[in-house]
């Protein structure tokens with residue numbers, strides 16, 4: 001079998017839409033193109049029935065009630081709606097929120113926005129594996145705390161937070177709990193009841209659905225969560241999200257949710273086996289490569305690895321036959337290392353030389369073996385070219401060298 | 407990010423990677439840069455009695471443009487006299503490799519590495535043979 005390059009191993013950025021999902025969507029563009037809010041004719045009823053079915057599927061996936069699902073354009077919007085919606089609605093109760101420094105920008109930035117409006121945010125720190133300290137969370141909760149927002153698993157390192165424990169703690173203290181579960185859907189079990197989740201964000205394109213559609217789960221009972229909408233308009237989605245529904249997208253997400261639920265065990269087993277094969281292969285070939293994050297509690301499909309003594313950009317150049325993400329948000333103008341990896345205590349240098357591999361269920365063992373070979377070969381080649389590697393071989397302690405800063 | 411064909415060529419087939427005996431009297435070694443800045447270059451020259459560079463080697467930790475700049479520098483150094491080597495300017499490297507503005511610092515580093523290697527060689531010669539010149 002010949003391998004087609006580049007090989008896609010960036011499934012935490014997005015996934016390929018499942019062909020069954022695409023099939024499901026097509027008829028809602030041309031045939032059943034109605035507006036789900038049209039109550040007077042069959043076009044509208046068809047669309048509404050597609051939306052209802054999708055709502056049912058998304059709810060089933062989360063252990064929720066269909067009436068608790070609000071469709072959005074994705075996780076960014078869902079996070080904004082949860083955070084700003086709670087902040088506005090509960091402002092008379094308090095103006096304090098708790099989150100963490102490793103959250104996605106789609107949580108950090110809405111919170112920063114609130115800080116500018118006079119809200120106060122406690123930013124929890126993480127340890128070297130990206131884990132929060134539950135006692136620190138307990139200590140941060142105050143009488144005026146209205147929301148704890150902590151992601152289910154991190155998009156860069158894969159580290160999973162103990163969601164059920166956080167949910168229980170929030171319940172005990174009477175604080176609402178929002179989780180950004182974008183990376184977790186279809187990859188780790190989610191159950192809003194047993195995990196004590198009040199609000200949960202998801203995005204269809206991370207679980208083999210279409211881009212530009214997602215949802216926010218909003219608890220309806222014990223407690224009933226109320227939200228101020230981000231947008232005012234026709235009052236769709238029980239007033240929480242106005243705007244004509246994206247019927248094809250929602251139908252696609254429903255189908256993706258059904259597949260994620262029904263094929264959960266086999267999908268997780270597959271990506272985990274591929275990830276483990278990849279990680280073990282790379283570590284066997286490059287013993288001083290370092291796996292970042294919590295290797296025990298983490299996403300099954302992701303491995304974030306630092307390669308000491310080789311520089312990140314040259315590495316990406318060397319392994320261009322595989323599509324991955326790097327630890328440096330490397331725009332042409334700046335080489336800013338990842339804030340997530342830095343918060344784990346990685347130096348700029350290691351953060352720069354880290355690669356996020358995230359496999360998906362369309363990857364194969366042959367592709368994994370090809371990537372292992374490629375990475376081991378390129379890192380070895382670049383190391384042989386590296387004066388840092390040479391110094392280390394000579395027994396020089398790099399931290400003691402006097403470098404010429406420029 | 408788009409690299410020029412010349413950068414890609416040097417990155418894929420770097421010239422003169424390796425090390426010379428840094429304790430030898432006729433070898434000058436220059437190490438410039440810092441790991442946290444993203445690049446470290448080590449450049450070495452071996453010089454014969456007439457002041458001509460007979461061999462040059464490099465090792466670089468850095469992006470593709472840094473690797474290419476130092477690889478190109480060793481090509482230019484081999485066969486050059488010390489005086490000619492002192493004339494190499496970073497702008498020539500920028501031009502030859504078609505480096506974009508964000509990568510100009512790579513060429514500056516390569517020029518610094520050349521100067522540092524020559525300095526080291528001259529210091530050694532001065533220390534060993536104070537009578538000369």
Ligand SMILES: Cc1ncc(COP(=O)(O)O)c(C=O)c1O
Pocket residue numbers: 012013073074075076077104106151153154155180182183203205212214
């Ligand atoms: C953890 C996390 N939250 C939020 C998002 C944003 O999702 P979207 O761009 O689909 O709105 C992403 C995707 O990059 C993510 O990984």
